[in-house]
Amino acid sequence: MAHGLTFDVAHLLAGSLVLVSFLMITQHRLYALLNAFALQAVLLATSVAWQANVQRAPHLYVTALIALVFKGVIVPVGLHRIIQRLGIHREIETVIGSGMTMLAGMGLVALSMTVMLKVTPTADPLAREDLAFALSVVLLGLLMMVSRRNAVSQVVGFMSLENGLVLAGTGARGMPLVVEISVAFSILIAFFVIGVFLFRIRERFDTVDVQALDRFRGERR
């Protein structure tokens, strides 16, 4: 019975990550997208903490904490501010319509389920289902990156892809370097966010030169 509960909770959390991914690929407003992403990060943190508990691997709590604080709070708040500062919150730039994106997303999930469940008949059932869900999240993140033109939503797509990778990494029992890799990824994301910031300024003011920025605001000495 205890095993059954362990399995069910892990399953529930991983499954809800996929659901939130679906929420994200059809979301066009940037603020709503960020909220959905924060929700996904919180779910991921819970899922990783559950894995830490199940596998008796205390170092995974660090990964969970990083996910919660960095991706659940700092990054969404930071991006929120950037969007506000640049006044781009109403921008809707999609290459494909919602319906098609949804259909494509369903296809990708079906694909990852078929592939992963077929090739892992011998693996531990918990890890096996985790891996299938993780691949779904990764592919949905990719889909989001290709179906958006806006730099902010591309970054959110990438971070969601990375959530899938963390899910896979923590699901693999006893995998070393998971914490290190999640830290490395956090650095990568921090670069991303800074990059977006510079990039968006660049598009709006036609330069990233801070002096020129001052000129635009009328602050030039």
Next chain:
Amino acid sequence: MTFSASDGVVLVLVIPVVAAAVLALLPGYRLSARLNMLASGLTFVASLSLFFADHSQPGNYLFVDELNIAFIVLNTFVGFTTSVFSASYIGHELATGRLTPTYLRFYHAMYQVMMGGMNLALTSNNIGLMWVGIELATLTTVLMVGIYRTHEALEAAWKYFILGSVGIGLALFGTILVYMTALPVVGEGINGMVWTVLVAHAARFDPALINVAFIFLLLGYGTKVGLAPLHAWLPDAHAEGPTPISAVLSGLLLNVALYAVLRFKIVLAASPGAVAPGPLMVTLGLVSLVFAAFMLYRRRDIKRLFAYSSIEHMGIITFAFGMGGPVANFAGLLHMAMHSLTKSGIFFAVGHVAQIKGTQKIADIRGLTVTHPALGWSLVIGVVAIAGLPPFGVFMSEFLVVSSTFAREPLLAIALVLGILVALGALFYHLNGIAFGEPTGSTAASDASYTPMVLHFGLVLIAGILLPPTLVTWFRHVADILG
């Protein structure tokens, strides 16, 4: 005191890290340019010491074998010569105001971090650590591609960032899958990520799972190799960044990514039920070669031209390793070394040319052999070498690839020869105008440093005329490891 493997390996990793820290703090570009050279030179010397190292005890994190020594020595050598070229290149950039002293400090520190990252990827015996090394090298090159802060440079850096990160993400998923495959066989913990352990136990891996893992790894690291159709970031990143970075990107980073693919190919080859990785690599390689060869004709930017030529040559190398067998692997290794030396040499020449003429547009660079004979003829030699004409080393390796393919798969060989010839035509079509056209643009004397160029082209020439027997024996041995 005897010299053990770990000393050399540790030096190859520690020197760049220490140098990066020092260079980040030092003002004054002359001093830091020299220090950059010194650090790169010392790393090269340390890498040579690996030849005398003891190979029998692979560690859980780092190790050396014949295969990675070849890559490390090549890596640190080109890293060293590029730092010499970079010293004269950046002086000019500073003078024209394209870079500021603050950015230069950042540039030198990043250069060393990048070298450290690549060396880490090459020396690691741990597939997770290898991934971290490649990610580190990628991140630093992204920053350096965008260093000019022009609209185009930022656009290129962003594109490289997004595509590179997706590639890196897929590669990590593949790495996790490899661990999952190894889990039932070698048990939990670090063993499941140690490459030597993986190879030793590969025979008992679940074939289906390792197949899926390899697909992810091939696509992920293949993006970094610049294989078509995953190459979109490569021409932009080469064209918009500083030329020393174009030289190391083409000459080194693409090789490092390919090295990662090769390591996993060996694991797959040791697993009997798994799909043969060869045909996949052959297909990707051939597509890249033919595609890039045709794309060469319509290029307007000189750095973009040679970036496409890099895609073409990475295609040939991937093709050769995909064919497998002693001769093709030997040819692939040789071609990789020759391409690294020749292409970075060409970028050295192109960097100075673009500085003197103040443009990268092929249409505005004419008659170089008249206005700047030394630089012009160096470029001519470089292009003759890279196009695969005798007596240069590239001819030798391409000949080996083609002849070994003819013996086994004549149809593939025809496609291969077609691609090489189309590329040759394109390169000479452009070279004709660049070197022998009606002279245009500035005729100002150049303060170019010829030593790195002469060294690179000289080595390629020597390899083409007479391959040293020790090198042949060594590469044969490595070719056997590759299977």
